Amino acid sequence: MSNNPEFVKFDKVDKSYDGKVLVVKDLQLDIAEGEFITMLGPSGSGKTTCLMMLAGFETPTNGEILLDGNIISNIPPHKRGIGMVFQNYALFPHMTVYENLAFPLRVRKMEKDEIDKKVDKALSMVSLNGFETRMPGQLSGGQQQRVAVARALVFDPAVVLMDEPLGALDKNLRESMQYEIKHIHESIGVTVVYVTHDQSEALTMSNRIAVFNDGKVQQLSNPAELYEKPVNSFVAEFIGENNTFDGEVAEISGDECKINLSNAEIIASAISVKSKGEKTTVSLRPERALIEPNEKMDNMFSGRIEEVIYHGDHTRVRVNLLGNSEFILKVPNSTSNLELKVNQDIKIGWNSSDARALDPK
C-alpha cells in the first residue's frame, strides 16, 4: 500500500450553521492512508461536524475537503464510498443481519455469489458467523455494534468513519470492543477516522489524535506525545489528570524557566512562554511528582496531606502544596509503601523537565 500522507485532506475548512458562529474554524488536517486518527474533544467542539462534512451530510461553508487528491465537497454521500458507523449503530431494523450487510453490495449491483462471500468474510471478521438470519433487535448491544462495523467495512471503503460508536455500551464491553476495532484496523489497513469524547478510548486506539476545542485542532500528535507533551493548557487539562500552578515568568534561560508563584519559585520547561513577566500555567502529571524522593530533584517542596483515597493498585493523595490544595499525587501500591496520614507533612519533588509552562488558563 502506498502510504499517501495526504489521503484525506481538510484544506482551510470553515463551517457555520447559522451564519453567525463558526463551528469549525480554518481547519487544516491531513490524514495518511491506513491511519487510525481520532478526533477528540468535548461536545460542541466541532469534531462531529468535521466527520459529517467528510461523510457528505454537511457541506463546508468555506474551504475544500480532498479524498485521495480529489475535491469531494460537491459529491453526494452515496458516491463517496466512505463507510460509516453511527452513534446508535443505525442498523436497518426490518432487515436481517445478512440483508444489512448485503445492502451496500446490492446497491452496487454485485453478483449473489460475491455478496455471499463478502458478507461471510465481514461477519467472520467480527466473529458473528451464524447470525445471518437474526434481526438486529434480537442482538445484544455489542453484537449490534459489531454488525455495524462489519457493514461499514463490507464494501471495502477507502475510509471508515466512526461517530462515537461505543458510547452506548457498558464499560467492560466498550474496552473489549476498543481492542477489537483496533485489531480489525490493523489487519485490513483501512483508514479510520474516529470521533469520541472519551480520552482513554482515544489513547488506546489511535495512531494519531486531533484534540478539538472551540472549532479548532488544538494539538495533533500520537497518544504518547499528546499525554507527555501537551502544547497548551487545554490539552493538558483534557487529556489525563493534571496538577497546575498559575504564576508569572521570572526568568527564561534556554529551555528552562523560573516561575514566580505567589509564595515560591519553581523551575519548569519553557513551552509556550516567550518573555519575562508573562502569565503562565504550569502543568505537571500527578505520577511525575514523588513523595520523599531519594535522588535530588530541581523542585522540592513540602506540603500537607489533605486526603488519602485508596484505589487498589494505587493510592491517590491530595496535598496542599504551595497554596494549591488540589494537588494530586499517585502512589503506586507496593510493599515498601509509606504510612500516609491526613495532616502529615511530606516532602514532594519533581523534575523541571516534567513541569511544562504553558499558556495561562
Add this chain to the structure above:
Amino acid sequence: MSSETKQILTTDGIPLEVSLKKAEKKNKIKAFLLVAPLLLFLFITYVFPIGEMFTRSVDDKMITNMLPKTFKAMENWDGKELPSEEVFAGFYYDFKVLVENQTQGKLGQRLNKEKNGFNSITKKLMRQIKRNKIDESQSIKEQIMKVHKRWGTVEYWQAIKRTAPPYTMAKYLKGMDMYFAADGSIAQVDEDRRIHRILWLRTLEIALFVTIFCFLMGYPIAHLLATLPMKYSNLLMICVLLPFWTSLLVRTASWMILLQQQGLVNDFFVMIGLVADNNRPEMMYNKVGTYVAMTQILLPFMVLPLYSVMKTISPSLMRAGKSLGGTPFIAFWKVYFPLTIPGIGAGCLLVFILAIGYYITPALVGGASGTLISNQIAYHMKSTLDWSFASAMGLMLLSGVLVIYWIYNKLVGVDNIKLG
C-alpha cells in the same frame, strides 16, 4: 426443581402457591372492577344494538303470528297444486280475526312485498267478510276463489307459504338486488332496478380512492412534520389538526361554498381564464365533491398514525443508507418506506373504514352520483321506515368492513399497526 422438593410454606403454614393465588385474585378482581364500566358500556352501546339489528333484519314473526292456522294447515301441502279446503279455511279464520282487530292492512302490505297484487285482493276479501258474504257452512275454498280470480292461482298461495318461517333472509337479498322467486330460488331483480349493487360498488370505489388520495397527500405532510425542527412542525401540526377541531358540518358547508358553480374555486378558474364564465364545471353534487370534501376531512386520520411512526425512525438510518452507497431514492425506498408500513397500514385502514360508512358529507355534497350506501341506509331509516332493511344493510356494511380487516390482517398483520 425435583419432585421431592418440599412444598414451600409461608410463615403461617399455608402453601406459598395458594397464598400467592389468593393475593393475585384480589388484584384481578380489582382490575376487573376498574374495566367493568367500560365493558358494560361496550355491551350496551355495541354488542346489544348489533344483536338487536341482526334480529330485526331477519325477523319475520309478524306474519307467522298473524296466520297460525294457515301455516299449520299448509304443513301438509306440497306447494304444487292449489291448496286444499283445509288451508283455505285456516286462512279464512286467521284473516277474520285480523279483520276484527282491523290489522288486516298490515298483512296485505307484507304479502304485497312478497308478491304484487295481494293488497287489492286482501282488501276485497275483507269487504266480503265485513258484509258477511262468506257462508261458513259451505266450502270456503270455493267462496274465496270467487272473491277474486287471483285467490285461485297457485302462485299467490306459494307466496303465502314462503312467509311461513319466522326468519327470512329476504332483506339481505334485497340489499344485493336479489329476491326469492316464486319457486323459492334466488333471482336477480331487473337490470334497471339494481340500485343497491351500484351503491355498494360506488361506496367501495369512493372509499378506496379517498384512501389513496389521503395517502398521497398525507405521506409527504407526515414526513415533513416528523423531520422539521420543533418550532415549524408544531405550527404545521396545528394546521393539520385545525380542521379536526372544526365541526364536520362547518367543514362540509365550507366546501359547498368553495365548490358550487358560483363558488370561489369556479370564480378563480374563470378569473385565470381556465374555464368560460358560461361553462362553469359542476364540482359539487357529484363524485368530485364527495372526493374533495371527504379527502380533506379524513386527511388527519392518515397523517397522525403516519407521523407517529415516522417520528420514531431515526434520521441516521437514512444517512446510513446513503453512506452505504444507496441513492436518496434507494435509501428512501429500501430503508425508510418499509419502516413506515405500520403507519401506512393503520392510516389506510382507519381512513378506509371511516370512508366506507361516511354519511353527512356525501349527503350534503354528493348529489345523486356521489351518495354512498350509508345514505341509502339513512333513507330507509327515516323515510321508508323499513328498519329491518336498514338493519340488514348496516350489517352487510359491518361484515364488509370485517372482511376487509381480515384481508388486511392476512396481508400486513394487525400486530404491525401503530396508531401512535
